[in-house]
Amino acid sequence: MGTEPTNQLGQYLRARRALVTPEQSGLPAGSRRRVPGLRREEVALLAGVSADYYLRLERGRDRNPSAQVLQALARVLHLDDVETQYLHDLARPASRARTAARHRRAERVPARLHDLLAAVGVPAFVESRAFDVLASNPLALALSPRLAPGGNRLRSLFLDPAERDFHRDWEAATAEFVGAFRQSIAIPATGLADGDGGDPHGVAHDSRVAELVGELSLASGRFRALWDRHDVRRLRGGTTLVDHPVVGELKLHRDKFPVEGLLLVLYYPDAGGDSAEKLQLLASWAATTTEDAPPGT
Structure with missing residues (x-):
């Protein structure tokens, strides 16, 4: 008979219930629990659905749960707004197929973005939804050579030892990158609507993403553990501390702006602060390095 095909909704439900403790749900922990987190029947009880129905959801035998059921499951699994929306999207393959068509357009950097990268005085680059670097300005390269076009930010983060020293x-x-990555590529194969059982990683529709997930899953235990959690995080900015080999510690804000299916990413310091001065020094160093480089390099 073989094993039953996996499905994205079921995988997500299993991953999230494994992270919720009985104590968080007001249930006795007991001493003979064989699974981490909640049992299927406990999730069903707390969500107000039958255990048989919940089992069908996890096994992909019911692909049309109501919005009320999804909201109840989100409450039981302690999902935040982003995770709840992700749960609803997983249960609506038809709408996600339309989104997939929009995302499958060629990832080409418009000329005006190249002009913008050249004009801004802060590290800036353009990345795809798979976190491939498509274009970057000289100051971004001075901040990190791993931001060169052709690189991939996830691969660098997990497989390049220099990234461990770079990120404070x-x-x-x-954790942030993997959660944002899953949110960015959260568009399952259109075959889900045809009842083919789905894709266990949610990436079969995109060979580039599938290749990247497969490579990192084999090469990095840290990536594999984070990927299996099914965390989802909003694509957004933030503040980061990095250790630069030339100018030392930099505190930089990061903002991301969507442009035609791509993301424009800017790193910038507080005005007048120590990091702003160091970034100016970095810009001067980068300009000097470029001027001193042999022709044709």
């Missing part, structure tokens, strides 16, 4: 809190950075 590498553990937090990896």
Whole structure:
């Protein structure tokens, strides 16, 4: 008979219930629990659905749960707004197929973005939804050579030892990147609407993403553990501390702006602060390095 095909909604439900403790749900922990987190029947009880119905959801036998059921599951699994929306999207393959068509357009950097990268006085680059770097300005390269076009930010983060030294809190950075990555590529294969059982990673529709997830899952235990959690985080900016080999510690704000299916990413310091001065020094160093480089390099 073989094993039953996996499905994205079921995988997400299993991953999230494994993270909720009985104590968080007001249930006795007991001493003979064989699974981390909540049992299926406990989730069903707390959500007000039958255990058989919940089992069908996890096994992909019911692909049309109502909004009320999804909201109840989100409450039981302690999902935030972003995770709740992700849960609803997983249960609506038809609408996600339309979104997939929009995202499958060629990832080409418009000429005006190249002009913008050249004009701004802060590290800036353009990335795809798979976190491939498509274009960057000289100051971004001075901040990190791993921001060169053709690189991938996830691959660098997990596989390049220099990234561990670069990020002041590498553990937090990896968790944030993987959650944002899953949100960015959260568009399952259109075949889900045809009842084919789905794709266990949610990436079969995009060979580039599938290749990247497969590579990182094999090469990095840290990535594999984070990927299996199914965390979802909003694509947004923030503040990060990095250790630069030339100018030392930099505190930089990060903002991301969507442009035609791509993301424009800017790193900038507080005006007048120590990091602003260091960034100016970095810009001068980068300009000097470029001027001193042999022709054709």
